Amino acid sequence: QKEVEQDPGPLSVPEGAIVSLNCTYSNSAFQYFMWYRQYSRKGPELLMYTYSSGNKEDGRFTAQVDKSSKYISLFIRDSQPSDSATYLCAMSADNYGQNFVFGPGTRLSVLP
Amino acid sequence: ETGVTQTPRHLVMGMTNKKSLKCEQHLGHNAMYWYKQSAKKPLELMFVYSLEERVENNSVPSRFSPECPNSSHLFLHLHTLQPEDSALYLCASSPQGGGTDTQYFGPGTRLTVL
Numbered sequence: 001q002k003e004v005e006q007d008p009g010p011l012s013v014p015e016g017a018i019v020s021l022n023c024t025y026s027n028s029a030f031q032y033f034m035w036y037r038q039y040s041r042k043g044p045e046l047l048m049y050t051y052s053s054g055n056k057e058d059g060r061f062t063a064q065v066d067k068s069s070k071y072i073s074l075f076i077r078d079s080q081p082s083d084s085a086t087y088l089c090a091m092s093a094d095n096y097g098q099n100f101v102f103g104p105g106t107r108l109s110v111l112p
Numbered sequence: 113e114t115g116v117t118q119t120p121r122h123l124v125m126g127m128t129n130k131k132s133l134k135c136e137q138h139l140g141h142n143a144m145y146w147y148k149q150s151a152k153k154p155l156e157l158m159f160v161y162s163l164e165e166r167v168e169n170n171s172v173p174s175r176f177s178p179e180c181p182n183s184s185h186l187f188l189h190l191h192t193l194q195p196e197d198s199a200l201y202l203c204a205s206s207p208q209g210g211g212t213d214t215q216y217f218g219p220g221t222r223l224t225v226l
Binding site: 004008041042043044045046049088090100101102103104105 | 116152153154155157202203204214215216217218219220
């Protein structure tokens with residue numbers, strides 16, 4: 001079993017739709033969770049960071065962590081064509097950047 | 113220039129060539145990272161430097177050799193690579209190297225090994 005799994009997509013949605021992106025993981029020690037967005041021909045950029053379980057909201061983006069199910073989600077409300085990108089989840093058990101484990105990414109296309 | 117820059121953006125090399133990738137960060141950060149990103153595979157951490165000292169080497173083949181002469185510059189020296197080494201090589205930096213640090217990524221170098 002891979003340590004972090006993510007549906008690779010591609011996922012295509014119409015503009016204005018609510019998007020749900022998900023990752024599952026196997027290591028119950030993970031407690032730092034991140035979502036990165038990567039546009040074509042660019043490096044990843046951090047979108048959301050959460051610690052332990054719960055929800056975090058930032059504008060149109062909501063990150064949700066369910067540690068009991070080993071499942072994290074990123075919701076995008078009122079999706080825009082500019083949200084078209086690959087979304088990577090990443091997680092870590094401790095406070096050290098070198099121990100991040102990344103998912104393979106989900107490619108999202110928001111169609112106008 | 114601001115943020116994290118990488119040169120070259122694209123590189124094609126033969127298996128017998130020697131080349132180097134360069135990364136420069138203008139953010140005053142103390143930690144720098146090299147990642148490999150292959151199609152449909154997770155980002156793989158290759159090397160971490162904190163305050164110019166190598167902290168982590170995730171069993172990367174010796175044909176990849178990092179160098180960090182100061183906290184703003186990071187190099188990846190390449191020699192006798194294999195076609196399966198073709199990938200996007202990403203550099204990142206973060207303030208201290210901790211998990212709560214935000215890592216800032218460069219645009220990457222797209223490497224093709226013939």
